[in-house]
Amino acid sequence: MAKNKGVRIVITLECNECRSNPAIDKRSHGVSRYTTEKNRRNTTERLEIKKFCRYCNKSTTHKEIK
Structure with missing residues (x-):
């Protein structure tokens, strides 16, 4: 049987600065x-940490992405 979807979901956080400035002054x-x-x-809105x-x-x- 299928298990009921839980309340907790796995999300991905991505750096805002790396995304907006590609390869400028980066290691x-x-x-x-x-x-x-x-x-x-x-937490219904997107997470930002x-x-x-x-x-x-x-x-x-770091902002939550899809």
Whole structure:
């Protein structure tokens, strides 16, 4: 039988600066991505968290993508 979909879903967070400025003053080419979970009922809007980006070599805002 199929299991009921849970409240928690897996999301992907992507660096805003790497996405908007491709390969300008970067250590290497690429976009920083993190995966995490969020509660669908409590957090309905897109998540935005400050995390470390290894390509920018600093803490930047990471935004939820599809």
